[in-house]
Amino acid sequence: MKKRLIVSIGFLLVGLFGCSTQDEETINKSEEPLKVVTTIAQIADAVENIGGEHVDVTSLMGPGVDPHLYNAVQGDIQTLDQADIIFYNGLHLEGQMGEIFEQMEQDKTTTPVSENIPESKLLSDPESPTITDPHVWFDISMWSYSVEAVRDDLINIDPDNEESYSQNAADYLAELEALDIYAKERFEEIPEESRVLVTAHDAFNYFGKAYGFEVVGLQGLSTESDYSVNDVQKIIDLLIDRNVKGVFVESSVSDRSINAVVEGAKEAGHDVSIGGELYSDAMGEAGTEEGTYAGMFKHNVDTIVEALK
Known part of the structure; x- marks a missing residue:
């Protein structure tokens, strides 16, 4: 209506x-x-x-x-x-x-x-x-x-x-x-087994295919999608199995779902932290480097590398 x-x-x-x-x-x-x-x-x-x-x-x-x-x-x-x-x-x-x-x-x-x-x-x-x-x-x-x-x-x-x-x-x-x-040169700093990108929703599938990352989002392609306790547990199991130490929040999406993953992993004895904030569906403030396409993209690359290498 x-x-x-x-x-x-x-x-x-x-x-x-x-x-x-x-x-x-x-x-x-x-x-x-x-x-x-x-x-x-x-x-x-x-x-x-x-x-x-x-x-x-x-x-x-x-x-x-x-x-x-x-x-x-x-x-x-x-x-x-x-x-x-x-x-x-x-x-x-x-x-x-x-x-x-x-x-x-x-x-x-x-x-x-x-x-x-x-x-x-x-x-x-x-x-x-x-x-x-x-x-x-x-x-x-x-x-x-x-x-x-x-x-x-x-x-x-x-x-x-x-x-x-x-x-x-x-x-x-x-x-x-x-x-x-x-981007390709920087991602060489991350061991292949650690190239797992966990975010709130599936905004990074093209990114993952282009640069060799396994991409996991709690929600689907649209943030209108919801997630379940089972979805959270699957990601926790993946983090433990692959020994992934960092997950990422998104600038345009609530961090509630990712915080649920972090807390669940800790309860399971696996220490994982927020690796940083990525720009997904929106860019940064006008007048900043992240407010440009190139600056936004470079920010994401550098943030992912520093968290996962």
Whole structure:
């Protein structure tokens, strides 16, 4: 009922503010930058790096915000309505906003950046094979497809600045490639048997596949999922069996479930500690290193290495 009410409010506001159909070939004939709205900050970082001075970017979901549970408010609808172009992740990451995107795409370019990724590279939920894992930004080789989707749509809507977008995207992709190499080199410091990443929910499966980690989350792909005492015990048994000394909390997810694992392991005679906080569905504060995609990713790499090596 709450979701329907929010969507209804959204549609009403769209009508009030008037989503007039845009001619994408004539947008940005003035000197004004494109108004770009994204859902998660990871996408906003790509847009800012590729668009440079030609874009004015607003990200709806800031630090500590869980996109799985996020409901758009009235101000978000107005912000989306006034955008020239909208980028969102897709794959049901922004599960409460699907109908809003459907409404917006009738009048303006509204792009799920994950659509560029080959389907063969996507992972599914082991317990629900029809559900696709949306956390694609944790495999840099896959996230590069999303970066290219941003580049291509900016060029489509603003062809006068194609050269700038293309060069900025090339520079950004080169930065991501260097980051990928950095991660692989650092993870060599962790013994193979200790490469077990225990977190609150399954946000790191692409990460684990890319870098050789066994990834275990108490909750499923979405933080809407719950967990049982049996789930906690299975993880405790794994920690003891593999002699894993560190587990991780997430910046956008309650630490209640991970604390249950730590306490249960101690009761079983196995000393395990919180290895640090990882950024999963959200990045850090704007203006900090962790508030950028590269800084967030590097923070996670360094935190995991220091806890598990």
